Amino acid sequence: MPSVLVVEDDPAIRASLIEVLSEHGHAVRSVGDGFGALREITQAHVDAVVLDLGLPDLDGADALRMIRGLSRVPVIVATARDDEAEIVRLLEAGADDYLVKPLSGRQLAARLGAVLRRANGSLAPEAQGQVLHEAPMATAGALVVGGLRIDPSARTVHLDGRELQLTRREFDLLAFLAGHANQVVSKRRILAEVWRESYVDDQTIDVHLSALRRKLGEQGARPRYLWTVRGVGIKMVTPP
Ligand code: CA
Secondary structure: OOEEEEEOOOHHHHHHHHHHHHHOOOEEEEEOOHHHHHHHHHHOOOOEEEEEOEOOOOEHHHHHHHHHHHOOOOEEEEEOOOOHHHHHHHHHOOOOEEEEOOOOHHHHHHHHHHHHHHHOOOOOHHHHHHHHHHOHHHHOOOEEEOOEEEEOOOOEEEEOOEEEOOOHHHHHHHHHHHHOOOOEEOHHHHHHHHHOOOOOOHHHHHHHHHHHHHHOOOEOOEOOOEEEEOOOEEEEOOOO
16 A cells, blocks of 8 residues: 655645545555654655645745655645746656645545556556546646647657657756747746756857757747747747
8 A cells, every 4th residue: 555645734634635545545644844744754654745835844845855855755746826937846846746726636646646656667558548537637737839738747748749858957948938938038037947046157048949949840040939039038939
C-alpha cells in the first residue's frame, strides 16, 4: 500500500484529504508544517507527498526545495493561485505535479496514482490512456498557441502533434512566452522570471531563442511563433 504524506495546516482540508486518499487505497500520514514534513521524509517511508504551499513555518517553494535536497520522493503541490509563472517556478523547483485549490479529491487521487506509476517506471501505454480518462483535467493547464501545445505539468511540448525534445531551460522559456502570447516581453523580464539569476545576460536568451527557433523549424529572419521586436523584446504570436 503506497504511503502518502499530506502536508497541510488546515485541519478540515487535512481531514478531507486523509479521507479521500484512504478511500483510494493509500496509507496516509499527515503533518501541519514544513519542518514536520522534512522530519517525516527523513524518518519514515514515504512514497509521495501532497504539499500545501501556504504553511505556517516555511514558504511553500522553500519547503519544496528542502524536500528536494533530501529526497526524490514525488511531490504534488497544492497552490491557491492559478498563476502560470508561479506554477512553472514550482515545477522548476522540483514539483512533479500541481493542483490548484480548492482541491478535488478525485483529481488528486488520479494525479497521485499517475506520479506513483511514473516513479515506479511502470506506466504502460494503456495505463496512460486510463489516467487521462480518469483525470481529464490533467491536461487542462496546457497552453495552446497555434499548433503548439505546452503542458507544464508533464513538461511536454508538441508542435503539430509531434513531440519536441527541449532542454529544461528551453522549455521554461517557451512556456513563459506562451503564457504571455501576443504580448511583447522584455528580455529583462525574461531574465527575472525564467532565469532568476543575476549573472545571466541578454546573449544567453538569444542563444536559447535560436535553439528554440531551430526546434520549431523557423528562422529569426522569418519567424512564425517567436518574433523579435527590436529594442523591446520577444513576442510569441499565433501564426496566421
Ligand atoms: Ca495552508
